[in-house]
Amino acid sequence: MNDLPFYLAAFAVVLGVLIVVHELGHYLAARWCGVKVLRFSVGFGRILCKKELGEDRTEWALSVFPLGGYVKMLDEREGDVAASEAHRAFNRQGVGKRSIIVAAGPLANFALAILLYWAIFMHGSEELLPLLGTPPDGSPAAMATIKNGEQVRHVDGEPVATWNDLRWLLLQKAVDRESVELEVVNERREIASHRLYLAAAGEQGWEGDALERLGIRFYRPDMPPVIGKVVAGGPGAKAGLQSGDRVLAIDGQPVARWMEFVAKVRDSAGRSLRLDLERVSGNVSVDVIPEAASERGRNVGKIGVAVAENPDSRREVRSFVSYGFFEAGRRALVETWDKSAFSLVMMGKMLTGEVSWKNLSGPVTIADYAGQSARLGLDYYLKFMALVSISLGVLNLLPIPVLDGGHLLYHMIEVVRRRPLSERAMEIGQQIGMSILISLMAFAFFNDLTRLFNG
Template identity: 60%
Template sequence: MSFLHYLIAFAVLIGVLVVVHELGHYTVARLVGVKVLRFSVGFGRPVWSRSFGRDRTEWAIGLFPLGGYVKMLDEREERVPIAELPRAFNRQSVWRRAAIVIAGPGANLLLAVLLYWALFWNGMEELRPIVGKPLDSTPAAIAGFKDGERVLKVDGEPVLTWQDVRWALVNLAAEKQTVDLEVINPRDEIAVRHLSVVGVREAGWEGDALQQLGLRIFRPRVPPVIGKLIPDSPAERAGLLPGDEIVAIEGQPVDSWQEVVQAVMEAPSRRLGMEIDRGGQDVRIDIVPNASSERGRQVGRIGAYVRDAGVNRDELLVTVRYGLLPAFGKALDETWDKAVFSLVMMGKMVLGEVSWRNISGPVTIADYAGQSASLGLDYYLKFMALVSISLAVLNLLPIPILDGGHLLYYVLEIIKRGPLSERTMEIGQQIGLALMLLLMAFAFYNDLDRLISS
């Protein structure tokens, strides 16, 4: 995908999440009678604005699009006419103010539920949890996993997809040393593998848990035979033809299409010598892969597709689908589990048990948004639901300037039986701003570090 595709995928993602979040605040504010002065997507000087409705609410798009806000009538910010005092935010009861504040994160959680509901009802095609041969000395190899085994249960709970396996192992790594996985091999023999998951915890939950454990996705052998060529691609210009079988690259024998792809990707703009079997004749071809940017690094591309090897998709993929009501229940469970897990991980991050490298900034989010969009609408909506949950949980943290910080003020107001002093709230805002700047600094640092090290 081009940079423009990544940018569009990211802009749509952030735009939808911000609008939904602010609509939550706006809707409840209107329901309890508070006058809304401005609904803005983005911060800074408006680049577009229009006023609508009885209250002439200004709807605006700000210069800096990473966020948004709803400005309500408030005596603390400007002089309010006597006739409109009952509609000022600061004149509302603490319960009404709390409802307005919590509606933003609540709207993001509701969006996640609706997205998961639609996905589970429509059906999602995902990889079956079939294990490839693990690398030597990894926990999976030590546990005895064999090529082609399919995971049936994790800690006694049935699993259908690789995502189920990943989610179960990440959760169980927080509390267990070893997890039992029930597997079945191609001969229908069932066994139990005792997998050590300590490495996930020791790595601070950083990176792909399955990769750390040595669990690899099963990839059936696909013969390295050329199927289709892109016109005027490096492959076509070098003289490759449909039906050619690649037998060696730079003198190293290749046995599968995956090995060809790996060799090409590692040689952007560098000449590769290929030995070809063309109908029983040995042919030598030199080819220079084009350099293409992928996830911040340069990779090689030659513009050739593999010939259909007759792989049975039904053996590798499964469609996860539920009825209308069961899909809603599954969506609620999925949203709740993800929200609780995010909150637990944030707590462990504060305690130093989880690496701060797990914090992602806009660059990483844009990268994943683009990748998920390239895989299809289902994957993109699933990623949107996950980010929506993360946004809701982040906003509910008891940090001043976030929604959770305002809720903390209201709890203290209820305990104190009166509003907090302006000075107390001002100090809280300064502390909250400092914490958020620190969080943003970590996020941008991690983004840059991933770009440089990838």
């Protein structure tokens, strides 16, 4: 609960910036097209405060429901318009100008994402290298003979510089490809290739961690199972574990590496384990019960110990990555395009049933991610804002009445028919669109609550 104000503040900043940018797109396009703007509102419903500015005395307002906003323009369909200002009414504009005004909101969200990515790529950040860890037995990565410590250089010929690059490429390619070729280099600088089959990524409708289902894990050094720090008051300390103890076996099963020890402990929450230890004073056996801890929606066992430092096992796992002005701009454009296209593909797969609707997120989940990204640092927070801005742009371009994409659909029909749809037809469309939107919001909020209470 102590994090709640911070998370809400992080969410409010993201939401406020994206709403203002979106509506500012509509506002600036309307002004450019000669349409009079009556009100610019952040939020819906009853107006909390407002101020009139400019020659047109446009109302700049803050309204009670903050999940959105609107730009109200002069329109003969919504009230009386003086003859002297009729030429400035939205409905009097040609279909081209009306389409520009409508499309400007989502385009402003895409422009914001490009600018954010551009700044991030130019400034640079510490990134994890694309180092692979030991895959679980039976996973696609294990069957591809991936080994601990290998660094990915290319995925199907596309260069990979960071762990995020690797993750994003694999997610993209898992949507429509059966397999990819990973070109890797090991610690001895030997180059090898692995054929990784991707079908497992979407086995659960893309819910959860797709890379984990592929067996793609980040590198962990092959450390010997020697205990370093023991947390005071933890299960390990209570059982008598000491710094310097080497774990020989768990329940009679030999242990050769630290990660084997960790895996066994994590899978044994609440269950007693017999540890055979090598100690300076002589070999001993102790019983320890790992305490349960929630991690990514499931309970795992922990005993409050850390691995002993081993200088021979140290390896650089991070790199500072930055780009020049033009390369950063190119990457920002590609990043925005790729994530927009991926969003559309995943929405399509939701409609066909290939992707679970449980992946739909609402304000609670977005607020949670906003807080988490803000905790990690400014670059993570800005990347999150860019991603949500892209999602907002894509969502608003969907051909659903009440959304910008629905209005663009009306305009396309008008071009084909050479006359606008009747007001009755548009009214029916608005009702249908509102029903769809409310249903989606209700489903997203239900998913939020399910994640909140069920992990």
